[in-house]
Amino acid sequence: MKRRRVIISGASGLVGSALSTYLLNAGYDVVRLVRRAALDADEVRWSPGSGQIDAAIVSGSYAVVNLSGHNIASLWTKRTKELIRVSRISATRTLSEAISAAPEPPQVYISASAVGYYGDRGEARCTEETSCGEGFLAQVCRAWEATAAVDGPTRVVNFRTGLVLSLQGGLLAKMLPAFRCCLGGPLGDGSQYMSWIDLHDLVRAIHFVLDAEAISGPINAAAPNPVTNEEFTRTLSRILDRPAVFRVPEFLLRALPGNMGAEVFLAGVRAIPEKLLKSEFKFEHNVLDDCLRDLLKSS
Template sequence: MNILMTGGTGLIGSAFIRKYRSDHKFTVTTRNKERARKLLGDDVTLLSSVDEVADIGQFDSVINLQGEGIADKRWSDSRKQALKDSRWQVTEKLAAMIKAAEKPPKVFLSGSAIGYYGPRDAQPVNESDGPKRTDFAVTLCQEWERRALAAEKVTRVVLLRTGVVLAKGEGALAKMITPYKFGLGGPLGDGKQMMSWIQLEDMVRAIQYLLEHDNLSGPVNMTSPGPVTNEAFSRTLASVLNKPHFMRVPAFVLKVGLGEMSSMLLKGQAVVPDKLRNHGFEFKYPTVREAFLVSV
């Protein structure tokens, strides 16, 4: 396939290109072409923005992964606006370009997140469920998806509702693992909040699966079939690292330190990938222990 990708230098995008570079031709948008060239290689075409795309119809598919890191900084008003702008603007522009194309791409895979579902209890959540409460993450994801779905009358649109991506030396796990290395690991708050995650290799394999199967559309949960409590997640990580597991972080400490963003750590949801599983996709790392063994 000839693929246009935004966010191609990020954790998921760069991993997808590394794994499938012999199967696809990639054009990637980036603000830093020199860095992108070193990361992605000389066989990837680089553009400064989607505005440089003369005809989006030349591409078989569009993969939209662009967005500032949700947990990189405290959620000030300006940070919230940056999170919205980095997702909404490019998604709206791509959808408009696809709609206007004489021959639209066959599929538009667009990023989203399990934050769409909002805080939940331990009951499993699948693609047919909606949020029960509204918070910033819910609003962010709802609008992100709405703008992508503007193209669904002319192409197949898939919404990638992604959980915590576990990868060796990168992403969220790289930040989580530091206290464990010093023997200071432990659960967050009461540890009962559910965590929905996916190992990076399964994430990129699932994206390839979605490109190949044209009867899958709409929201797709990009999570493993084994969501766990934060307590179990933390205990398993400590076990794999052969480190202690006793330094519980009180909820009030996270609330003081992170403000509103602490809700991402103290509240969760048990999101399950029913669409992928029911369609026949097989996870290579279905349990958190299996994922940790290749990610730490």
């Protein structure tokens, strides 16, 4: 049987590397779009900034997965914010246009988004039906998702992803050294909800959605049990067996440039993955305690 070709952009990143390995092991042909010269047989060069992509690689593929974007954890100067926005929109547009123009379009186009779509929502539960929130991240997510629309039969799924938990990268890997040195603590008053997902579950969810024909449009890619920042901090501190009493004062976070503190560290989103649950996707890690214990037992 012919192997199905999946094209991945942002394949060198935290999610993209794990996804590439997972899909290769599952028997897919993986093509990684790279912005530098291609070095391996499975790499193809593209230039998302100038809209250049090899159209022949998209046509006839089974799926396209778009994970490109400048990291949002970089300090939010004016220039960085523009890079965060433009890198996502230009990569997504390049892929959407190639899919729309393909003589043999892919079955499915999965494009990243984030739970930041909902803005700061306090304790309210956010399902995929919840409206877009306010702020820079919400506006970026809205434009990002709109740019992923395509002409033709390809099913489009926008992954509104929560905080991805992994020791290989992302926020948890950055926080761990401080927590291990007993320098961890809640952010502000700690009441803000954090929607999180284990990296392995995220990759499994992407694989699941490749063939889940009933799923389209936005989906919340976050575990079913979001926690407050206070609870996150307590859980991590208990598992590491280290105190975490160094609360980061709200005024310090609010002093970060570009409103980054308010949007990245203090805004709360309690996202519920209603569509994944209804489609009977099974999370391996539903509960934060189990997830962190499993991640940390190998460290």
